[in-house]
Amino acid sequence: MSREHLETNIIRILRVLGIIFFVVIVAFPFYWMIVSSFRSLEEILMQPANLWLDITKINFRAYDEVLFQHGFVRHISNSTYVSIITVVLSVTLATLGGYAVTRLHFRGQAFMSYSILVIYMFPAIVLVIPLYVVFSHMGLRDSIHVLILVYLAQTLPVALYMLHSYFQNLPVEIEYAGLIDGCSRLGVIWRIIIPLSAPALASVALYTFMIAWNEFLFAFMFLDTPEKFTLSRGVVQLAGSVHLSKQLVMAASVLVTVPILFLFLFFERHLVQGLTSGAMKG
């Protein structure tokens, strides 16, 4: 066998092994999360190394307890509310802002586009303390709506950047045609830009939803009353109060993970496009 032949075959084998390796390390934690959530406390304690799920022994008791005894129905609705409002506001403001940065010429325009991204250099913890201080002072800390504002501040720069990039590539002539026909600027945005930008808007919406839904630090620091907790905050609260009942924590984790994974897999193309076309939030 020539060297080329040998190396090609070695590569083929390595490739299969490599893919199997990655599939296992990526999929196993999620598999374990789901399997554990269908187990009872006895199974968790007595058979920790049981890799397979016994279909006949599946029980939903963990979900029942988590949803109805630990208030997760409330957490789900809080998270949904916060995330959807954040998405709607982000997309709206970023569309308007992105359009302004792209089309309307004003002083400091270039500066604004670049400085938008510098914002992501700051650790969240640097922002948390002053915001914590301010809102405590104003007695506004324990509020879902303040949380939404904070999330907006985190998602708007990314959203702006993504839409700005996309808008730059739209042909100006179409807009001029609209303006000549008597549309106002807002009309141009509504009738022309938005329909043309559907994929980019979908990416932004998806990415923003992901940030708002998954967020932990600010929810942890700002929310005090359990009724207002988002899912992330709720899961941490649960884990702190039950130490052995891992099946409960796993059930709660499944509840917070499934919606975002489902949304993502459903819109995979858009999200990947969004992430690689300039997403900046780590």
Place this chain on the structure above:
Amino acid sequence: MLAPTFLVVMAFVVFPVIWNLWLSLKPVSLGDLRGTSLFEFNFSSVNFQKVFGDPDFVPVLLTTLVYTIGGSLLSIVLGLTAALLVHGEFPGRGLVRGLFISPYVAPVVAVTFTWSFILDPQLGVLNWLAVNTGLLTQPIPFLSQRWVELDIINIRVRLPLALSSVILFEGWRYFPFAFLFILARLQSIPDELYRAASVDGASPFQRFYNITLPQLATVLSTLFLFRFIWTINKFDDIFLLTRGHAGTKVMTLKVYDYAFGEFNIGAGSAVAMVLFFILLLFLLIYFRWIVRET
């Protein structure tokens, strides 16, 4: 039209950074929050004195650097490997690509608690399987033990266990980010380059080393820049995995400890400022290095 966005970002990002600087230069405790002493000009360097004088400071700094560089490099190496594996046609490719992004997309609370559970010494599947199959004689507390002693070719080596576990987690969680960008870049390398090299007699490994790697140089260095920035600023992951115990305390956790553990807001802000300046230093070095390379 830009005004609302501008206002929100100014209020919630720019302003807090400046305020953080302000807070770091005054002695402020949690009790002062409700009072008016916040707005007095009683500047002092007492916070920075406390931070630099803390015997913890250098270890925390070192831990931060090891974690940041280790985590960034690992996620990029894993991302590169995964991208190379997935590049090219094969059945189920779309599914595999979708699957590979899950660690990055899933909520941080879910993945950290799941991994904590898997690695748990009493209840975790990993330890139980390892002990059952004889790989280990006793379970290893991956996230709560500071050091582990290993015998490698008769040399005693002491590894930071919890820190390594956390770095491995970091690599797992963020490799999809590198994976996506590298894959996108790989797919835009023109085929002719490879064909020409084949004709000239280059083997697959030679083709990788001489064509693929140079083409990826920009992506890889940019990835390292971003991963460095985001990893040095990371708080959630370590906090949820170890709370900063067993030698995993990085600077962001020190901020939390000062501000909400000791109720010393001033010291917390001071650490945050130190972190920020370290980051600026890194950026300076990075961009100077980049300029020299081009």
